Every structure is written in C-alpha cells, then in structure tokens.
Amino acid sequence: MWYELLERFTSMRMKKDKEKPHAAGQRHSNAAHYEVPTQGTMLHDHPDEYVLELFEQMLVDMNLNEEKQRPLRAKDIVIKREMVSQYLHTSKAGQNQKESSKSAMMYIQELRTEPRDTQLLGCLESLRVSLNNNPVSWVQNFGDEGLVLLLNIMRKIQEERDEYPNMGMKCQHEIVRCLKAFMNNKYGLKAMLTSAEGIPLLVRAINPRVPHMMVDVVKLLSAICILEHPDNLHERVLEAITEEAEKQDNERFQPLLLGMNKPNIALKNGCMQLINALISRGEELDYRIHIRSELLRLGLRDLLTDIRTIENEELRVQLSVFDEQAEDDSDELQARLNDVRIEMEYPSTTREVFQILMNTVKDSKAETHFLSLMQHLLLVRNDYMVRPQYYKLIDECIAQIVLHRNGADPDFKCRNLSLDVEGLIDNMVDKTKVQSSEAKAIELEKKLNAELTARHELQAELKKMEGDYEQRVQELATEKEILGSEKQARESENQTLLGQINTFKEQNWMKGFKRHFFLSTTLFLSLFSPPVVQIGYEDLSEKSFWTKANEDRYENNELFAKLTLAFSSQTKTSKGKNTYIMLRARTVVCVCVLKSSTAACQ
Template structure:
C-alpha cells in the first residue's frame, strides 16, 4: 500500500516537471518571437542606412545564397541603390519568415543535427534553417549554439559526408549547406576563435576541397583565405592542407590548382587566385614566400597566368595584378640581397657567375666544382635530362629551405628524406612521348612506302596499257583476216583455211608480263586456245574457231605459257620444309599451286600453326616404322649423309681438306642458321626461293671461296664423304652455272625495293625545297634587307654597292657585333628591324619547311645510288642472255623470275632517273638564281647555308624577346627602388608584419562580419597594400658574401611542405651560440656581437624573435 502511494506521488511530480518545462519553453519561444521582431526591424533599419559598398557586399552574399547563375549577377548590381535595398529587404523578410515558421532553439538544432546525421533530405532542411538562424540572430544566440557543441556537430556532419570526388547530388548539397553554416558561424570574432581552437576543424573543412565541386570549393576558399590574414591562421591553414595532402596522397595545393586550370568560370578563377595570394603574402621572409610561390608555379600557375592575362574579368584582373606585384617585389628583395646588382636571376650565366664569386678561393669551391662535375654526368638524353634536373631541383629546395632556418648537422649520416614520388610519376610522360615518336616514325615510313607503291603502280599501269594496245591491234588484224575467209566460204567451194600471213607461228611479240599487283589488267588478257582445224568427210574442211596466237615469248625467249613453267600468281606462304620421318605415308592426290586461286579453300589454311611437339611425338609412336641401316662397329664417326646433303655427326667433325679453317667455320655457321640439306639449298637458289633472306645471301657471297679453291675441291670430289661439311656444301652449290653472278643479282633484286623507297622521297624533298626557296617572297625580302644593310655598312670599301652576296654570308651574320653592346649582333638588329617595319617577314621559316630535310641529302650520294641501280639492271640483263644460251635445270626459275623483275625494275628505274634529272635541273636553276658557281658550291652546301640561317634567325628572335623582358624588369626594379627610397625618406615608421590581423585588436567577441571584411580587403587588394612598402635590408657587398672562417652547424628538418623560416640561433661546432647570418653581423665586430648575445640571454625560452 505504501509502495503504490509513493509511486503515484512520483508520477505526479514527474508530470508537474514536464508541464513546467513546456511552460518554460513556451515562454522562451515567446521571448524569442518578440526579440526576433525587434531584430528584423533593426536589420531593416540598418539596410536603409547602408552605403553603396555595404549594399553591394550584402547583395553579393544574397546572390550566393540564392545560387543564381553567373551570367545574371552583373545586371543586378547595375540597378539603382533604392531598388537594391528593396531587394535586400525582401530577401531578409523571406529568410526571417522561414526561420520563424520552423523556429528551433539552439539545443534543438544540435539534437536535430545528431538525429538526422544519416538522412540527407532531413539534414539539408535542418542546415537551411540553421544558416538562417546563424545569420539573423544576435551573437548571444551563436554563443549559446557553440556552448551546446553546435560547431562540433557541424564538423561531424562535414567529416561524415565528405569523401574524395563526391558524385551524388544530395551529398554535394549537404556539404554545401554545411560549409555555408560554418562560414556564417565563423563570421564573427567569437565563432572564428572557436573554430581555430578546434584541432580538426580546419583539417575537416579543407578536406572537402574538390576541383570537380566548384561551388563547395569556392565557399571553402572564401573561409580559408581570410583566415590566412589572422595571426597564426596562416600556419594553421598550411598545416591543415598538408595533412589532407598526406591523407589523400596528393599535393597540398592540387585541388586549388586543378580547379584554377580546368574551370572556365571567372568567379572560380578569381576565388582560387585570391586564395593563392593570401597564402603567399603573409610570411615575412622573402625566401619562404618564394618557396610557396614556386610550389604553385610547379603546378602550372605561370602558364595559366600567361594564358588568361588578356581575357581576365575585372575581379580576376585585380588578383592577377596583386600576384605579379608581389612576385616582382620579392624578386627585387632577392636582388637587393645579392650585392644590389641589377643582375638577371633568370639568366643562367649571371647566376653562375654569382655562385663562382661566392665560392672562389674558399673551402666551398671544391664541393661546388664536384657538384658541377656530377651534373655533367647526367645522361645525355633529350627526355631524361629534364627529369634528372627536376629531381635535383626538388632535392635542393627541400634541403636549403628548411623549417627553423638552421643548418643541418653535417656529421649526421642519415640520408635526407626527399619526396620524389610526384617526379617519378611524371616520368610516365617520357614513355608516352617515346611511344608517340615511334608511332610517328612508323607512319612516316608507311607514307613513304605508299608513295613509292603508288609510283610503281602508275608505271606498271602504263606498261600494261601499252601491252593491251598492242594486243588489241593484233586482234583487230586477226578479225579482218578471218572475216575475209568467212566471205569466201559463204560463196561455196572447198577452201582450206591458211594461216594468217606474217602474224603466224613465226611472230614474236614483245608483251611484258602484267604486274602482279594489277589483277584486273591480267584478267583482260585472254588465254587463246590452241590453233586447230576440223577436217570433215569429203574434199573440204571447215575452219576451226579463230585460232590464238602461238605461245608468246618475251624479249629473252622465255616462254610465257602459264601453268607449265611458272608458279601460281596468288600469294601463298612458303610451306615449311620438315625433316623426313620414318612413318607410314598418306597416299593422297596433291593439289598443286597452279590449280588454285585466291578464293580456294586450301589457300586459306595455315596448318603449320597447329603443330605441337606432343602431336608429332604421338605420330612417331603410332605410325613410326623401324628398319634403320646398321652401323659398322669400325665407324669412328656416326654420320648420316648423302649426295643431297650431309649433317655433322655427334662424335667428330671432319677436318677441312681444301678450304681454309676460318672459311669452313663461317660457312658452317651459315648452314646452321638455315638447317636445310645441301641439295635443298641448291634447289632453293635455283627456284629463287623467297625464304632465302638478304642477309643470308650476302654472307654466302662473302664466304664463297675463290676459283682456285673450287677447282681444288672438284679434283677431290670422289672423296665427297670424307670432306668437311662446308666443303661438301660448296661442291653441291657450285654446280649452279655462274653462281656468284646469280647470287649478286638475287641480292640486287631484294635490295631494289628499299632503294627506290629511300630514293624517291629524297628526290621529291629536294625538288620541293628548291621550289620553296625560289618562290618564297618573305625570304627574298629578307635577303633584300640584308643587302641594303650590308651596302650601308660597307660604304667606302671594296664591297660597297654590291648587287648581291654569296649565301654563305648568311651563316656569318652573328659574327659582327655592336660596338657599344657586344651582346647585339647584325642578326639581332635585323630581327629588331623586321619587328618594327615588316613583322610579317618574321614568319618566313614557315615557307621553307623542306630546307632542313634537304640539307641532309647528298647530291653525290643520290647520283651514286642511281648509278648503282642502273649497273644492277644491266647486270641482270647480261645474266639473262647467258642464261638463255646455257643448260636448263628443271628446277631453275631464274630466267622467269628475273625477266618479270627486269620488266618492272626498268620502268621504275626510268621514272627515278627522270625524277633525278628534274631535280638536277631545279638545283642548277636555283644555283643560277643566286649566282652561285656549281663547281664551287654543292647542292647540300646551299641548303645548309639557308638552314643554318633559319636556325640562327629563330635563336636571335628568342634572344631579342629575352632582352626586352630583361630591360622591362630592370626598368620596373629601378622605378620601384626610387619609389621606396622616396617613401622611406618621408616616413620613419617601420611597417609591421604585412596583412596580419590580430584578433585581440578587433574588439570584443560580438564583432561580426569579420570574414566578410577580411575577404573584401583581399578582393579589393587593400590587404596587400603594405606589402609593397616593405623596408629593404642593406644590400650585401660581394666581399661580404664570403663566409667567415667560423664554421657553424645546425639541425635540419626535411619536411619541405611544413617549411617555415625560424630565426633561432645558429650554433658553433662546440655548442656556443652564433648570430643569425645577415648583412649586419658579418663584420665580426666583437662589441656588436656581445650586445646581441646579451639581448638573447634576456629572451624567454623558445622565443621566435627575429634580429634581421
């Protein structure tokens, strides 16, 4: 009973507590409603009091919040001020109404973020309302939201939904609204401090940077860029970027650079460049600024700036100007450190001279010389050398620019931890370039072959047309003759048809073989049947159908009857010659080659691809037949030889009987490469087998013994089996009549096609170059300029009033240099003159594209090669005459193959000679055109003069551009130096660290619009104004650049991404402190040093004060 009473009391107390809590929440909501109405009226009054710039700034935030397209934004800013204020009021009222309808307390927002963490639709709705509340409520509401852990919940949402390369649209929207909530939360001093105190906040925020999601990237950069101007914010941003780069295995600035290079939206480009300027500008040390700038340049920033500088929008143009001004200011400071000399730090020679001056006659000279010697050992490869130097450059950068600004412990033997992965990855580009070059080379080679093939086909077509015309004439004659005979038969009587007069069996017609590549022409040549007459019973006979011509012989008397002594014209692969097996035979009827055409089934089979050692072994096992010849026990050598060939036994090799051992050895190696019996090789030579390679034939000719040795072998041929393998082979193949001459003509036939392929493009290239040089109006005009300049300069000398000059002089224009400026030559002056008065002439190299290639073509070489072709053709013609009168071997196809080759080769050779004659005429005309003596000047020398002039002209043009840029930089540097001196004389106030804002100086925690104000100062360039009046340090003199005799060592840190200059003290080898190395403390004055040491002792531990 007592238990039930106590339970009922507990329920009543719980119900009362819940009711009181509800009443309290209602009271809070009511208070908030009243407060909100007052807040809305206050906001509307503030809009009425805003200036034009403040309205535009708020209007910019409104347009970003509404996510309007870029092209519609500019028109809104052109409206009158009152209309823009009305737009802001309407927008603020709508946001206020939406916030009031879904009104939630700070704690409810935190709970809703946690509850809807995995539901994108609900989360988007919560984030939309939260952004409105953060931007409209007082700072006190924001502080309460932070006290409940709201900013940590936002970071948790961002961390949970962020991932590399987000594709889902809802996820993108969640991240976008979450980033905007964080930006609104940080847009006041309290929120900014809260987020900076969170260790993972900036790391999580910068982790959503993605070049593919430009809206999110722009909003994140609008947060990160102002933070860089806050004290310690620059370090935190770089640390967060470095951490994200390590986590995602990429460069820390890669997303920003990718977005900058890939996007075409001016707003994104402007945001990226604004962030880059905010990263580069804050550090005091110019070495650190140069280091950061170089990191962006390596990612392609300079190429982007050069490309976009002419078409940049207004906002982007402001950022471009800021970037270039900061860069030039750092360059001037860098120059002022080194002697104050206006030297060009982009010029290799001047930088090298500075380094020589620094190290000369010091202990650093030998290591410096060793470095240069090692650089000379870099592999001399066009693609590899740049990769080596990039790798070395990155190593030096990471070693020299160290965090802490102290020297390494030179006695520490641990290797430097150098990050070379990006460069190693880029080496893949080299392989791709090599592949592209190889592909281009193959395409060029194919093009040459196709051009020569076309030339061949045209020649063969011309020959075939002539043959068809002669055949048509013969057929017309036969037709008329037989028509007369038919008329006589129709009149009646017994008529025995006689043979056609003068065109019968004794007729010989020179019909060359149709080219094998023109099957359609071959089809037009009918095969006439044999001439017969049909005798009937009685005293008369009826003539047979019109007879054909008898078998037609070619010029050399070789019968052209197809199907008897000639091979089939279809292109069949050579059958593999297999070793004879002792197996049963398959007695099939063999289909011969001349019985097939291209469409035959057998012509398509490639049964040799199916061969397998296991299959062959099984065949031997199942169908092998025993019965080998017994071997005598007295046999010392186990050989299997016959007159068709012999093979070396496994026990002993026969010693040479007649030939020299070296010759036998070379011939044996040659035979092993072919692995065929001797008789088969002889048959292959007789039948002109295409499987005999060019290299094999050349080696055979090279190793053939002289006639004396061959005669000696013939005297011992009765002892054939006792001879060496090479000697047996020579005995077998020397049975071929005129063997050496035959082999040489076979070699010529195999080389002929390649010779034509190489000759024709060279001939056409020279013809094209002659035409380009003679018909180039720009080149002629430039020669006219040179003649004018020379006549002016040579006035009063023997060369005055010249009508022209030798083209060789074009290569010596660089030898004449200016009197006052030795770096300017006559060629530089010519280029400058053309730039001023006739800039179109600078493009003249485009009209002489073939000159470079033609300068490598030798006239004598062309002449000798064409002569060699003609000698080879004459040799074949003479050999065919000898062949016709000699004995015939049934397997000998030399006459047939060579006759067909001779027909096509003569046509191609005639065309080549014609082309060569045209080239000679063009060259002679060109030499006459420039009044050059053909006895003293060769074709290649003339083209070489023009080629070298074109190269020197392009080089001079590049030198002029570099000289202009150098002069501009010197003028700007001089102008800025004068301005700085003027400003320094007018004010003695030393400027503090540029662009850095101390949050303690920004009022209390209720200061709002902090990020917006900083972002506006970055956008307009006001944040960078003090950068350009940075006080200069006194320039070092060259003798002060020499190190003192006091050695010093420091510790080194190898993480270049976290590099930050630190002016901590250097120490001597014995551990005693040493002053920082600067121009004020190199004179080794003990009093000054003692004063500085006393000052150091008064500093607290871990101080980062500077003494520069």
C-alpha cells in the first residue's frame, strides 16, 4: 500500500512510456490472471449477498488499492462467483502448505517472553517473512497486540543501545522491516497511525551511523507524510523530529543532512524523499519557505551541489522535485512582494535584505513601525555575550508571530505583549557561558589526559631506570667481592714470595758461584757514579781493550736473577741499610768483573 504511494510520489513530474511489469514475488495477481475453475468448484448453492461479502473480503486480503479494485467490482456476479471460488480454492491450498509455519498467536506468545540477542533476531526475521507472505487476514490476527509488542521491544532497544550496540541495531532494523511489512495494507497502516509511539519511535531510529536501517526509516516516514489524512501526518512527523532534536540538543534536520553526506546512494535518495515530503505537504508558503531556509542554512546547498554530480535516476527525480517546488514558491513570493524577487537558491546578504525591506515599507504606513523596530534594535545591550542572545530571541518571536500554521493573521488589537525578556536573556547567556565552559573543560580534560599519559610514560621509564640502576649496583657489588677475594689471594701469594725471598737471602748463595764469573762491561760501567760519556764504536782503536775483550760471552742470566732477588727488592729497611746493601752489591760485582777481566787478559 505505502509502497505504491511512495512510488507515485517519487514519479512526480516524470513521463512514463510504459507500465512497470509485475514483480516475480507479488503476493496476488489481478483478476485477469485468474483461471476459470470447473463448475464443481463454483458457489452455486450460496446467495449473491454471501458471494459479494466473500468478494469484498477477497479484495481486502489481496491488498489492492482503490484504483485496482474499481474494475473488479464492475464485473458481473457470475465472474465474481468464479473468482471467489478460485480464491477459496487457492487459499485452502496455501493454508495446507503453511500448516507447519507459525501462526500469528505463536509469534505474539514468543514476543511476550521478551527474548534477547540472537533469539530475538531470529524471531523477528521469521515474523518479517510471515508478514510479507501471508494475506491481510494473517496481519489482522497479529493485530494491535503484536504491534504494541514490537514497539515496546523497539523502545527498550533504543533506551539500552549502549548495552548491546551491534545486536541491538540488528534487532531494531529487523523491527523496522517488520513494521514496513505490517503497514503494507490498510489495516496495518491504520493501526500504526493510531499508535501514539509509532511515529516517534521511527523518528528516533534515524541513525546515520546505520545507513541501511535509516534508508527504510526515512522511506516509511516519507510515505506517512504524503498520506491523505485529516490529522496532517507531515506535521506529526515534523513534530516528532523537533522533539527528538530537543532531547538530543541539536538541529532537527541535522541527521538528514548527515545521512545525505554518506556515500550510500539509497540513503541520499531516501533523505531527499523525506525532505520533499515535508516541504510539499505544507499548505502555507511561509511554512515551506521556513523549512527550506532552515535546511539551506544547515548546509543543504553545498550537499546539493555535490549530489547533482551523481548519475542516478531516482536521485535526479528528487532533485527535480526540490528545485521545481522551490521555483514555484519563489514565483508565489515574488507575486506577494510586488515584483520583489528573492532568490531561494542564493540567499541575499544582510545589506540586500535590508534594501528589500526598505522598498516594501517605503512610503507606506508600515514605514514608521519599521523605523521604530530599527530604533529598538539599536537599544540592544552592547555586550559580546548578550547581544547574540537578544537577536536570537527576537528572531524566534518574529518567527512565531509571522508563521501561523492555521493561516490566520495574529490579533492586531493586542497592543501590549508581556514577555519576561530579562529572565530569558539571562538564561540564554548562562547557557552560552555553560557551553563555553564545557568546551574549555573538554579542552582542559584533553590536556590533562595528555599530561597524565606523559607522566605515566615517565614513571614507567623512571621505574625501568631504577631497576637498571639496582641491577648495576648488584653487579658492581659482586665485582667488588670478586676483586676483594682476588686481592686477598694476591696478598697471600706476596707473603709467600716474601718468605721465600727471606729464606733465600739467608742462604749463602755465593758458594755456588764458579771461580771465574764474567759480567758485561756495560753493566760494570753503569754501576759507577757519575755516569761516563759513552764512546761510539767508531772512536775505538784496533788495539783497544774493548775491541778484543768480547765481554758478551760472560753474560749469565742466573747471576742477574740472584742479584735482583738479593739487592733490588728489599722492603722495610732504613736508608742507611739500603745504601750499605747497594754499595756492597756494587763492590761484589766490581770485584767479580775485575777478576774476570784479569783472568781474560792473562
């Protein structure tokens, strides 16, 4: 039902060259597709009134619109009897095939148990298939009670969205699909519109972060807006959108613009459908201009510039509808303002708008009031925080005075308009200060988090350095212990060596020497002080003693070692004793050298 309305709205101002073919999954076909049954299956025994009653029930069950029902009602009673007979036959066969499937009451009982997560998702998917495939009578059995259960579950999911983010969104999307199938007939649509929570819950389900669900939601709301209904359903939808925006503390059309900013083409098309439905159903020019101006102020113009570059037929149709409606409203406004044209696509600047207003009130009775209005605006308090709030309040007051939904002018006899402006301004200023403080608090919180993060990193690094320091101290202590033990070992070895040296000194080491001991003349000369000047080899004559002595053959390493042990390593001795020992050693060496030299000369 609502699919056809939405399709008709989508196809506005489009030329159709041929009719759309029937879908393969259509639930019921037209009367021309019915085959004439045999005589045995006709309702010959029943009166015409009973046949007509069954015929009307058949039309309801087939979910046909008035345009398709009209030619069927014009058929002869005989053809109607045949159609009813075949319908009863096919319905009975279909019922036999679906005996194993769940009934409407079984779904109601299962929803009463309040299933969760995957169990709820499976139940909703099965319910959606049943609502799509079964006739209207099955939907009537599901009825208002089933609808209330679906809406209650949807409300709980929306209230507990933080507890089950992924599964909750899947279940909520499946409920939207169930409502979409439930509303695809007069009974389900009427039940949904009668419900007080139906439209607000659908509006609350507009979520740009879930594009596929938002596509179904905006299409449902678009179909509701364009329905012919005495309650002006587009106003109910707009009211629900406004209330939800006030709860979320943001602009009411911001979710639609966020959806249009997504790359999903179907979502862009659905959002444009809802925008066109809200604007086109407004009977008053002021209302349509107000909605369109609010959308353009929020950034719709820039989005439309990007969307126009997309090659999509359905999207192009919605853009054409939007542009044509804007052009019609511009023409109507031009006629109202006496040839003063205001471009809706490119709003004028402040100076141009002021000039237009001046032209409209110039040389008229309204000019003095306009002048008074300007003079009162000059009296607005000169405060950076307060002035914007004054103008915002004045804008809201003018909008409420000028834009009346009933189309009637306000009561001009009322001379005094009592408003507690100071209280409102103070509240608005306080709110602005709170918002500014909250922004600063958020910024400070970010800085605090950054400082805390840096502090934690430094603490971790300091802890690591302390651990490395303690480990190094332990290593140094271990090395100190090792060095101490090695020092003790060396001291014990030194004591042992000193004892051996003292023992060796006490022995008469000269007894083992041979009679003839030779010592290098270089060592002999170095023992005397002061040192003599060295004579080069080239300065010696051939008859010199040193050229014939060949003193190197008298070198003896054992002698040098014993002399070293005896005379060069004495400790803890007085200076006189040391001098005596050195002179004695020199005397001994000299005597030995002289004896050896004498023997060599002989």
